Amino acid sequence: AAGVIQSPRHLIKEKRETATLKCYPIPRHDTVYWYQQGPGQDPQFLISFYEKMQSDKGSIPDRFSAQQFSDYHSELNMSSLELGDSALYFCASRVTGEAGELFFGEGSRLTVL
Amino acid sequence: DQQVKQNSPSLSVQEGRISILNCDYTNSMFDYFLWYKKYPAEGPTFLISISSIKDKNEDGRFTVFLNKSAKHLSLHIVPSQPGDSAVYFCAASLIRWWSNYQLIWGAGTKLIIKP
Numbered sequence: 001a002a003g004v005i006q007s008p009r010h011l012i013k014e015k016r017e018t019a020t021l022k023c024y025p026i027p028r029h030d031t032v033y034w035y036q037q038g039p040g041q042d043p044q045f046l047i048s049f050y051e052k053m054q055s056d057k058g059s060i061p062d063r064f065s066a067q068q069f070s071d072y073h074s075e076l077n078m079s080s081l082e083l084g085d086s087a088l089y090f091c092a093s094r095v096t097g098e099a100g101e102l103f104f105g106e107g108s109r110l111t112v113l
Numbered sequence: 114d115q116q117v118k119q120n121s122p123s124l125s126v127q128e129g130r131i132s133i134l135n136c137d138y139t140n141s142m143f144d145y146f147l148w149y150k151k152y153p154a155e156g157p158t159f160l161i162s163i164s165s166i167k168d169k170n171e172d173g174r175f176t177v178f179l180n181k182s183a184k185h186l187s188l189h190i191v192p193s194q195p196g197d198s199a200v201y202f203c204a205a206s207l208i209r210w211w212s213n214y215q216l217i218w219g220a221g222t223k224l225i226i227k228p
Contacts, residue, residue, distance in 0.1 A: 104157050107156050
């Protein structure tokens, strides 16, 4: 069965550079969530989208932006990268209207040097 | 203010025995509860869930119990296996009209299964 696909799986950037992470949800899923997990920390909710509109916002820095496209894939754009942005970034998707679980991708590991 | 609490950061259980992971919540409006399992450097994997209108849900070796009056749920794993060693997250969902859906996470409990 198709799962949530994230790319790239690993990314290394320098401070003050820009990074873009991509998420392809499971077919038919219309809601996408982004989470950030720093070393030794719990996953922190960043932002979510439903039908290409932002539906909820968590602890996402102003330097970050995200959007969901017409094919429901989502991109997380991170600018002016800081060392503290080094983390695992997870994307998850679900079908609106169905109570139940989020399906997570395997994550994108961002390392800022 | 943590709405979902997992008070045990870690738990060690002998292989073959029962593992019981606990979770407490404060918001009586939560309508769905979920358990996720997570290995290092991997995304969380859904395990089992329970609707707020039920008090028990069973799936193979995993059973989740919900006690609404105590605002408490627990995950039982019987029998525990070495592959169950992971961090287990409790989560609760809240349907809000302005955000469609939000998942509130506990801090996680690291389960270690000893051979």
